[in-house]
Amino acid sequence: MPLHSLIHNPRNARQNMEGVEGLAETYETTGVLQPCLVISVETFRSAFPEDAEALPSAGYVVIGGNRRLAAAHRAGLATLPVHVSAKLKTREEILVAAATENIAREDLKPFEELATIEELKTELGTYDAVAKKLGKTAGWVSQRRRLHHLQPEIRQALEARTPGMTIELARDLGKLKDRDQQLKAWRDSQRAASRTADPAAGKQSKPKKNKVPAQGGSGDGSGALLEGAAKARREACLLAVAAGAGDLARLAIIAAQAPAAPDEAVALAGQWLTETAVGPSELHLEALHGGEGTDRQKQAALALALAHCELHMTRTSSTDSAHARAYADWLETHTDYQPTDAEPAPTA
Template identity: 85%
Template sequence: MAGAQNDGLSLAERRKQLAAKRAQEEAAANPQGASASGVNVTPEMPLHSLVHNPRNARRNMEGVEGLAETYETTGVLQPCLVVPVETFRAAFPECAEDLPAEGHVVIGGNRRLAAAHQAGLATLPVHVSTNLKTREDILVAAATENIAREELKPFEELATIEELKTELGTYDAVAKKLGKTGGWVSQRRRLHHLQPELRQALETRTPGMTIELARDLGKIKDRDQQLKAWRTAQHAADRAANPATAQQPKTKKAGKVPAQGGPGDGPGTPLEDTAVKARREACLLTVATGAGDLARLSIIAAQVPVDPDEALALAGQWLTEAAVGSSALHLATLSGEEGTDRQRQGALALALAHCELHMTRTSGTESTHARAYADWLETHTDYQPTDAEPAPTA
């Protein structure tokens, strides 16, 4: 086992080797080509007999040129998943005119097929599925392939979810089929609520606009409030990119923001914990947009023991970075801002700071509060407690 871990190969490369080994073993055990899993192992298939999936959610396949260059030197390492044309035509009769009389439709690996054409290859390794027969089977297989490889753009991903919902009936069923949580699906559905200006900003990758921010903005149903939150987030991004030109508001000296490590870390310890980084980035985005269930968060925050000065300092830092200004927390000005968005952002920042400091100090070992806080973040932001390794994209 030790040798396998120290062979110099990445996890993705070891997976490819294991997949290739299994394919060879299946081919040897089943000389007629049928595997126990319902997949026929075909070493190579002529490119002219393979066609793109006409229902593929990916409209523009990026990175094909680079992949083609790789294929010219190393060949194609991962087979495509295909089904016979007649099987696809039976599942999608509306696509019959777009398909040839015979051949195979690529369900998983359309980018590989495009790159193989560009590289001038004559054949492509494939797995011919005998299990994918129905419309639902094929849609789920294609969606799982694209989403697992993170190959879909945000609105393509949303369209895939909606198409699956039409077939499966509920969003819970979609999440289950894709091996995702209900929250994962809900986060992506928020893009439905984006105003046209924000949709364009996301599609054109406008500076400051990220998929995480777009999903947070999608929680705001009111058009004016959504656009205002976007302008606030843009301002925050500009300040972060050009700190020298940002005008810092004159406020009273805040307490020192505690180090973001676990218990026992000394003052000023550099942040090394990626989980803490992810949580605090999610907190900053929440403060910038002013979105989230403040009542639920306040109940959690009221039951965690932390130093109030430290919480005030951390909340002030987030408010400053979000271009709201830490003066939103000054007691003397509260009565003059009653009910304002600025006051709501201040309350969010302070409640989040209480929860975050408690989580950091206890390293999440205090299960009740930690779980409630993590649940809030997962519900209202794109924070994920663990990040799975992305699937190989070759």
């Protein structure tokens, strides 16, 4: 189709078209290899009447390939290959198609992903429905929603790609709802990054993650380092305890069906509480008197429930499929945990 008949999607989640110059250069030499996905202006107007005034009376709206369209204009091309979809007609279908295109290509910045999720949630009703439509886990959506809680200074650091700031760190900071705690954690992270700098090379070396040992005697060999999925799970547990967040009621039901030796569970939970500066004393029965409902005791309850689940999971090697699914789902929903052997979810 001629370029003058193709229109950028006014609801495109991408706020800035990065990398257009390089793409234009390849188009000048090799042409455009992948067609854009388009629908008629009439179809788009029908689905989004609030955007009708921003559109011409005829032509086609680009749903997938807005960066390709911008690069084609820059390269001075006269035409662009397109695929005209006759299936995309409703708001939901158009929004999901645009979102899966961008997310599958990893084209979106963190806050653009968040905006896409929120727009789909408005249309679909729940975040679970958004995850299913995008072919993602509930945990994937939950991780990105944490960016809502970032303080303006940290949002700016993430958008400006300030040295030391990563999307993983931003998501972890988003677990902290208190402003002062969040800013302190960001400053501490910056100081830690500066301590790992290599002054001779003038570069920063990547800070090492704390290794999580086989805490509390998990039945996998005294003092042995945990392997693969078990190690990832325990790192996720530590983060969950530190954040003090998550659906404790659901976890308690899962933990009640995960038999473990009480002393071992207390030892494992106590180590997590020690590493998060809460302290294992919160697990002592005498400390319960008169302290109902405190944040520290909620963290202790969370740690103990996770310890029961984790010890059971390690011993059974995930053969208890119902418990394994429930436990892994909780971790994915409330932490950054992703199963190490999971295949990528389909995105189309």
